[in-house]
Amino acid sequence: MAEKFRSKMSKPNGLSPQAASRNGRAERSGSGRAAAARRAELRAELICLLRRCRAAAAVLRNKSAEEKNRALRIAAERIWEAQPDILEANRKDLDAALAAGLPQPALDRLAVDVRKIRRMTESVRQVAALEDPVGKVLEERRRPNGMVVRRVRVPMGVICVVYESRPDVTVEAAALAIKSGNSVVLRGGSEAILTNRALARAIRASLFEAGLPDECVHLIGTSDHAVVRDLVSLEGLIDLVIPRGGEALIRAVSECAKVPVLKHYKGVCHVYVDDSADLEMAQKIVLNAKCQRPATCNAMECLLVHAAVAEKFLKPCGKALMDQGVEIRGDRTVLSILSGPLAKKAEDSDWGAEYLDKILAVRVVNSFEEAISHIETYGSHHSDAIVARDREKQERFVREVDSAAVLVNASTRLVDGFEFGLGAEVGISTEKLHARGPMGLADLCTYKWVVEGDGQVRE
């Protein structure tokens, strides 16, 4: 068994290194007939890999919650035991990244230490503890002709996750896919390739050990960029692509995708402080929405303040923001209230900007309607909040702001799968189809209609 297991594991990435590296050489040697032939070869290998992945999905989708959870618990152990492998692989990745001159933030994201490995194993155990989304009866009706119609949640099939350098996504995406009964094709950043391989190896080993098909998890082990284009164009072999990373990655994937993509574009989140607001509460929310983690998509990028409370609110709140190092880009009224080296004049381009940093656009509006209209014009329909006591304005805000999440008297930073009680962090969708806002495990599933009859026909 162990022998068989090892021989299977020796090619953990599905694509043979030979084919991948031949392809790399062909790419480097420029176009031409040989390169085209090798591209075709790589594409054919990819199709074979996906067929195996699909076959494995057909097995996995009928496994019980207990079988899947057991595999995940084993995976947590095997990842922990594979520490030396993972750290060694990561050291090599880091050396190569340093030599290639990767900037420090990218190196930080790439680096794995014992603490990070522990966190990965914890996240896998957390996923194991979640409720199984598969098999839930979403609705059930007995029709007048006596047949029973049920809508039942089932796995999607094969999910493809395309992501950048963070190796923990490898573990997280694989765990969420297994739990939701889906096969997953992982395409991580090429700079993390050895680390990702070591992680995928441990996960596949645990699937095998748990008696589940290890072909359910595939890591695309080539650094060839064309492979992403090929992947997302294989209609019928992949059911869903989730790109996780910056806007450039997401646009690149969406543009060549023939397969459905769950996208997450910009988060240009607003907080509007109404003239009916509890100003102390407003300040607490504003500081949290901007400063708690400015680089996240649900951090506030623009503060709107009703003119009637502008001076009273902005004087202390602006100072508190600047004390925390936040640069204010304000309109004329804001600058008549705030001053100092961090109080700057807003340009047109500041409205609708996604800073992901300690910068905040601030505008004074003359009415509730002006606030709504600003959000409609410049927002990204991600998460927008109102701070107000006036019940009618709260309700109008909730109704009229067309965003994935609208909040009353709460920080935009709370828009998150865990905070919403979805149990998992699958991502936040800025799409309107299928899933909108924070996504849970259920959003990795589809449903089927099950009809039970006793001979019913259409009249």
Add this chain to the structure above:
Amino acid sequence: MAEKFRSKMSKPNGLSPQAASRNGRAERSGSGRAAAARRAELRAELICLLRRCRAAAAVLRNKSAEEKNRALRIAAERIWEAQPDILEANRKDLDAALAAGLPQPALDRLAVDVRKIRRMTESVRQVAALEDPVGKVLEERRRPNGMVVRRVRVPMGVICVVYESRPDVTVEAAALAIKSGNSVVLRGGSEAILTNRALARAIRASLFEAGLPDECVHLIGTSDHAVVRDLVSLEGLIDLVIPRGGEALIRAVSECAKVPVLKHYKGVCHVYVDDSADLEMAQKIVLNAKCQRPATCNAMECLLVHAAVAEKFLKPCGKALMDQGVEIRGDRTVLSILSGPLAKKAEDSDWGAEYLDKILAVRVVNSFEEAISHIETYGSHHSDAIVARDREKQERFVREVDSAAVLVNASTRLVDGFEFGLGAEVGISTEKLHARGPMGLADLCTYKWVVEGDGQVRE
């Protein structure tokens, strides 16, 4: 009021006839700078139209069920009163279609008479009587920090329906869009253009009369094909495209779409008659699934019969099918049981074929597993049925066949929005994302997350 109304109605199609016809000429004169300029002009007009349509959607989405229903009831009246207009327009469309040499089935679909107009008004009244999908709270949780998180159903925004010649789709799609709180851009077949205009005029007049924005319904009034490419590429202006028609139309729309598309590809539906089946029931189901309306997507295209009951079942059932004019394309075993002018040998291409006609592929399988594997290999994951008494095989079939609808002891023809109790016939999706199988009004909606707090922030 009436004056203003008439002046608005004089340009019911959004795109000025001048721009459209200029563009038509430019297209005919071939490429060149003038043609490009006119295309750009048409595109700019389209963008203006869609902006108005979006603004109207923002008004419509906050209207009550009663307001929308009233508009629909008025629409039913106005369409009925517009009979002379509609019939006159249809006569002109038919004359042009005859002159252009359209085949008889297309002429039949295009033709409108008093009976069809009555049916259209009835369908509008039926939609008015449906439950409003908007505003429904899909889930609600109070979180440990005290905030209440709700998932609330809201309209999608702007829906675009691209369809072929049947003018009743104009009425049906507009009614479903209004009821679900969405604006709709209708792009019907150019051969039905005058009929569709007359219908859209009546609907817009009723919206105006009911105090709802008439810009919610737009008919694209040019016969220029490039307009469809433009339409479905306008990301951010259209939220969803629904192509309704043959596979060629759907592929054409999907291929150039940048906007999400709800697709309906082929319906290659199977019925598998197990050796445990009640053969009398099986024959009733098979005859219904094939003969009741062979041209529909949920009609059976392939019959699989377990070898143990092949002779006993196929003798009478095959005869009954052929008596109803169904041509059988069978494998060797089938042809050893059935004979006659309608019993023919199946070619490889018959497995997986969508005939939409009185033709049926028939195969004898040696096991339950072989049936499942045939369906997986050749089916289109639309609707597949088993006829069996064996409870275990019923359950395995339901679990293992990955189709939008799986049926036990019932005809595939029952896979339909009305039969399933969804109240409306929005279409049948062969996608796995967002909506799968028969779609109801709810599938024209998305949701938003509403958070109510009293000062909560992220810790």
